[in-house]
Amino acid sequence: MTISEPKSLEEILGTIEGQDKLFLVGCSDCATVVQVGGEDQLKEMAAKLAEHGKTVTGMLVAEPGCHLLGLRKEFRAHRQEIDAADAMLIMSCGTGAQTAAQATDKPVHAATNTLFLGCVERFGQFREYCSACGNCTLEQTGYICSVTRCSKGLQNGPCGGTTAEGKCEINPETDCGWLLIYNKLKEQGNLDALKSYAAPKEALVHPGQRTLSREGKEE
Amino acid sequence: MSLRPVLQSGKFVVTSEVGPPKGTNLEHVIEESKLLGPMVDGINVTDIQAAAMRLGSMATCHLIKDIGCEPVLQMVCRDRNRLALQSDLLSAWVLGIENVLCLTGDHPTLGDHKGAKPVYDLDSVHLLKVAKGLNEGHDMMGNELEGKPDFCLGAVVTPGGNPLDMQIMKLEKKVEAGAEFIQTQAVYDVNLFADFMDKVSHIQVPILAGIVLLKSAGMARYMNNNVAGVTVPDELIKRMAAAGEADKAAKAEGKKGGNQVAVSVEIAAELINGFKPLCRGIHLMPLGWGHHVPKVLKAAGL
Numbered sequence: 001m002t003i004s005e006p007k008s009l010e011e012i013l014g015t016i017e018g019q020d021k022l023f024l025v026g027c028s029d030c031a032t033v034v035q036v037g038g039e040d041q042l043k044e045m046a047a048k049l050a051e052h053g054k055t056v057t058g059m060l061v062a063e064p065g066c067h068l069l070g071l072r073k074e075f076r077a078h079r080q081e082i083d084a085a086d087a088m089l090i091m092s093c094g095t096g097a098q099t100a101a102q103a104t105d106k107p108v109h110a111a112t113n114t115l116f117l118g119c120v121e122r123f124g125q126f127r128e129y130c131s132a133c134g135n136c137t138l139e140q141t142g143y144i145c146s147v148t149r150c151s152k153g154l155q156n157g158p159c160g161g162t163t164a165e166g167k168c169e170i171n172p173e174t175d176c177g178w179l180l181i182y183n184k185l186k187e188q189g190n191l192d193a194l195k196s197y198a199a200p201k202e203a204l205v206h207p208g209q210r211t212l213s214r215e216g217k218e219e
Numbered sequence: 220m221s222l223r224p225v226l227q228s229g230k231f232v233v234t235s236e237v238g239p240p241k242g243t244n245l246e247h248v249i250e251e252s253k254l255l256g257p258m259v260d261g262i263n264v265t266d267i268q269a270a271a272m273r274l275g276s277m278a279t280c281h282l283i284k285d286i287g288c289e290p291v292l293q294m295v296c297r298d299r300n301r302l303a304l305q306s307d308l309l310s311a312w313v314l315g316i317e318n319v320l321c322l323t324g325d326h327p328t329l330g331d332h333k334g335a336k337p338v339y340d341l342d343s344v345h346l347l348k349v350a351k352g353l354n355e356g357h358d359m360m361g362n363e364l365e366g367k368p369d370f371c372l373g374a375v376v377t378p379g380g381n382p383l384d385m386q387i388m389k390l391e392k393k394v395e396a397g398a399e400f401i402q403t404q405a406v407y408d409v410n411l412f413a414d415f416m417d418k419v420s421h422i423q424v425p426i427l428a429g430i431v432l433l434k435s436a437g438m439a440r441y442m443n444n445n446v447a448g449v450t451v452p453d454e455l456i457k458r459m460a461a462a463g464e465a466d467k468a469a470k471a472e473g474k475k476g477g478n479q480v481a482v483s484v485e486i487a488a489e490l491i492n493g494f495k496p497l498c499r500g501i502h503l504m505p506l507g508w509g510h511h512v513p514k515v516l517k518a519a520g521l
Binding site for chain 1: 339345389
């Protein structure tokens with residue numbers, strides 16, 4: 001799941017200065033779960049914008065906002081409302097904002113900052129698990145990612161920064177990823193997995209903008 | 220002469236540390252190095268320590284080599300990718316630097332440029348292996364070098380790390396990767412260190428016990444609260460606190476204090492004597508108190 005947080009209203013108002021009529025775009029997937037771009041947040045945004053003298057010409061919770069062909073189709077269904085707007089405010093994620101920019105000729109503005117790929121641990125609580133490094137080594141680390149859960153992304157064990165409480169020295173709220181890995185492997189009787197040398201990862205598995213073509217699997 | 224022959228000689232090895240300044244004024248570092256150079260076997264030069272931007276380790280190592288010191292270049296993985304790390308190692312060698320201590324490096328969020336991008340393209344185990352490869356005449360991709368270094372490579376460990384097993388597993392990898400000596404994080408408890416040395420008795424390379432000079436009770440408490448894996452026992456804090464009180468009283472009477480320095484030196488000497496039968500040397504980290512190191516060595520009979 002893509003985890004985003006809202007930009008401040010002040011920043012948003014700055015980006016839409018001079019554009020008084022807006023079409024709001026949310027997303028039915030991640031942005032709805034993360035509560036930045038679901039139906040409720042779109043309505044709240046419309047009310048706030050109205051307080052600042054803006055008019056919302058319409059709104060759409062895209063299903064989802066990162067599907068280029070689908071979004072074009074949804075935009076066509078809302079053509080009149082979009083035509084009436086000066087710009088679109090995209091309340092999903094960075095991919096959603098750019099997908100929307102591809103799907104319309106109207107100016108678009110992002111209303112969120114996208115943070116990470118995460119897991120929904122419980123309602124409203126999200127945690128980063130995967131860094132999409134393209135070199136998965138979870139098999140060696142007890143299914144706790146050393147790239148993501150270690151603050152330094154170390155591959156061969158911890159640095160000296162594990163606190164007495166088992167946290168990372170950079171943040172008392174953050175668990176030491178390597179301690180989690182160590183404890184998990186110990187529990188599984190597999191500490192030997194830590195003894196083997198882990199070679200440096202390749203930074204770019206697919207150099208340039210990351211793309212994937214699954215031949216025969218596309219629409 | 221690199222540290223290697225000294226480490227192989229079997230003598231009790233003493234290394235110390237200087238930190239480059241934030242700026243270009245090297246007066247203090249040069250002065251400290253001139254004083255310590257003849258008394259110690261090597262002087263570590265920290266690499267943007269605590270992630271607080273400052274003058275580089277390589278230039279400083281080169282300059283203290285010129286005045287007869289044996290520098291140990293500290294190299295962290297935080298700021299450079301694999302291209303820059305290897306290139307800087309080659310550069311260090313042609314500048315006459317023969318010892319490298321390979322470290323992970325404090326995270327940028329602990330320093331004064333909190334928004335800096337943390338690199339960590341390689342980790343400390345990788346860096347040791349890569350540096351050893353350069354010694355063997357090839358880069359990490361196996362490309363042959365035209366002229367090669369012959370670094371004496373070092374690594375670090377935290378004897379007070381918890382769990383210790385996890386620290387030792389990494390230490391084993393570091394030795395396997397090419398570390399020829401180990402300098403430890405600061406230790407203030409001889410029993411803890413003895414227990415650590417017992418658990419690493421299978422490690423064949425020389426281990427130098429780390430000592431950070433205590434400057435005050437406040438500093439000791441600060442380390443207890445903020446430096447992972449370092450614990451200053453209450454008894455030492457009490458001694459430093461009493462010395463601090465004595466200094467305060469002396470100052471109030473317009474007299475010269477010096478009690479904290481005296482107790483700090485005494486504590487360091489006691490630790491050295493406690494560590495001496497257990498390991499192959501000590502690594503002093505005076506943190507700006509380099510001018511007190513001669514007193515420590517004298518008090519410890521070194």
